[in-house]
Amino acid sequence: MERIAKEYCYKDPPWRILDRTEEKTMSVTVEDRVGGLTEGSTGRLARFVLETDWGMIPETVRHTGVRCLVNIVGNALGGVQDLAIQRLISTLRPVSGPPQVAIIGRREFFDxxxxxxxxxxxSNVLDxxxxxxxxxxxxxxxxxxPLFALLQHDAVSGQKFLTSFILGMEIACRLGCAVSPQHYHRGAHITATCGVVGAAIACGKMRELNMERLVWAMGISATCAGGLVENLGSTAKSVGVGGAARDGLMAALFAEAGIDSSPIAIEGPRGFLAVGADKPDPAMLTRDLGEDWEIERNALKAYPSGVVLGPVIDAALELAGKVDLAQVAKIVVTGNPLLLERADRAQVETGREAKLSIQHSVASALLGRAIGIGDYTDEAVARLDVRRLRSKVSARPSADFALDAARLxxxxxxxxxxxxTVDHxxxxLTRPISDDELSEKFLSLARWGSSQVKNDRLLHTLWSVDKLADMRAITRLCTAA
Known part of the structure; x- marks a missing residue:
């Protein structure tokens, strides 16, 4: 039975084009179309997402989901006034459809x-x-x-939102593990390439797609996957992350409308895994699914910079105030090879580049005895004392150091x-920021970029999101007065 499209009307959101009652009359299933698909990775992931509800998610995983939400909304509040985001907003405004969805930290609504x-x-621009x-x-x-974009027109409970959010992140992270480390080494920006599939799964879960359409959503989103490591240190990096959110949303809506895909777009011989890595690990997609949660290996940053710089900044802060900087001859940083691959940037001209600079981060931490968003601005990069000190910083790789370790x-x-020396x-993961530290981080970010939002009330509501009957309470609080 084919689905019949109804005439689009601006008073309705685009995902209401099709009558939901027709979905329930569909008799074609994934098994009917492709036989043993449920034994494949794509099908097993789709079934896991379809069958998992709030009560099946462990309490520790739930709390991790809440922490991630508090953290990312704070980042959106802090980043929305960034010049790059303002330029993106100005560019999108004249070509966007009817305004329906709030921009976090601002007054505008967009399609x-x-x-x-x-x-x-x-949410990503501040790193x-x-x-x-x-x-x-x-x-x-x-x-x-994209989940926030689905909240404006229908009441969605906090538990339903968090379930979708957690499952989307879980699938994105498992997909990332399946193609690591070759995917990243090839130059694929893994946040965008795997994030788009996680976004599609999350939106499909919240839209209550059946298994067939969840499989399609994964396949459609996988064909949209893109992003380049070469663009790290530029605004294009955040454009890739934004594109993943947008394309994941559209993949779910396309699948809901009946746009199909290969049922093995992830694990097929020319699917995402094969294209993304020389030696992918397909078993990682479904290993201990529902028992061992990758989302619990997701950590929240303590500093507004590339994650590889965390231990370097810690080491510099440990020495700040203990050495006479006027008497420094040279500074040598030793760390994981990925640290140098991503962040050995002695010559930086912008704050965005500096977020991935060992030299700038060390100099700023030693001089300021603290690191914050203001240390990664164009003005901070141009400071004469910072430039002089970072010219004395060099780095060398050592496989003896984990990603979260370094020596100065x-x-x-x-x-x-x-x-x-910083071991973690x-x-x-070993030294996570506490809930109290996360709250202070949230408020600091909000003060930086969104002072017109009722930030204290928003923070309180986010911490109790699983008790909400309607998530629109949060989206309203996210909008500037």
């Missing part, structure tokens, strides 16, 4: 895909979001933003050396 794009990009350490994905931004050796003009950075 759902554009709002998903902007909210995801603003203060979250990191799934095994895959180095920042999963929250591309997954929560400061050699003085008199030949003595002062050192600091603040904001890592």
């Amino acid at each position: 759902p895909p554009s709002a998903a794009f902007i909210n995801a990009a603003s 203060f979001d979250d990191t799934h350490f095994p895959s180095v994905i920042h999963p929250s931004a591309p997954v929560y933003a 050796d400061v050699e003085m003009l008199d030949g003595t050396t002062v050192s600091a 950075a603040r904001g890592s």
Whole structure:
């Protein structure tokens, strides 16, 4: 039985084009079409998402989901006034559809895909979001933003929202693990490429798609996957994250409307895994599914910079105030090879580049004895004292250091050396920031970019999101007065 499209009317959101009652009359199932699909990775993931409800999610995983939501909304509030986001908003405004969805921290409303794009990009632009350490994905931004775009017209409970949010991040992280580390080394920005699939799954769950359409949503989103590591340190990086949120939303809506895809778009011989890595690990997609949760390996950053810089900043802060900076001859940073691959940038000209600079982060931490958003602005990069000190910083790789570890050796003009070693950075899995620290981070971000939002009330509501009957209470609070 084919679905019949109804005439689109601006008073209705785009996902109401089709009559939901027709969905219930569909008799074709995935098994009918492709036989044993449910034994494949794509089908098993879709069935897991379809069958998992709030009561099946462990309490620790639920709390992790709430923490991730508090963190990412705070990032959106902090990033929305960034010049890059303002330029994106100005560009999208004249080409967007009817305004329906709020932009977090602002007064404007945009069409759902554009709002998903902007909210995801603003959540990522400060590099203060979250990191799934095994895959180095920042999963929250591309997954929560399209879910917010679906909240404006229908009452969705906090538990339903969190279930969709958690499952979307879980699938994105598992997909990232299945193609790591080759995917990233090839130059694919894994947050965008895997995040789009997580976004589609999350939206499909919230839209209550059946298994067939969840499979289609995954296939459609996988064909939209894109993003380049080469663009890290530029605004294009956040454009990729915004695109993942927008395309994930549209993939779910397309699938709901009956747009199909290959049933094995993820694990097929020319599917996402094969294209994304030389030696992918398909078993990682479904190993201990529902028992071992990858989302619990997602950590919240303590500093607004690339995650590889966390231990470097910790080491510099440990030595700040203990050495006479006027007597420093040279500073040597030793860390994980990925630290140098991503962040060995001695010559930086902008604050955005500096977020991925060992040299700038060390100099700023030593001089300021603290690190915040203001240390990664164009003005901070241009400071003469910062430029002089970062010229003395060099770095060397060592496979003996984990991603969250580093050592800082400061050699003085008199030949003595002062050192600091960090085994696990603040904001890592071993040293996570506490709920209280997360609340302070949220309020600090909100003060930076969205002072007109009722931030204290919003924070309180976010911490109790699982008690909400209607998530629109949060989206209203996110809008500037």
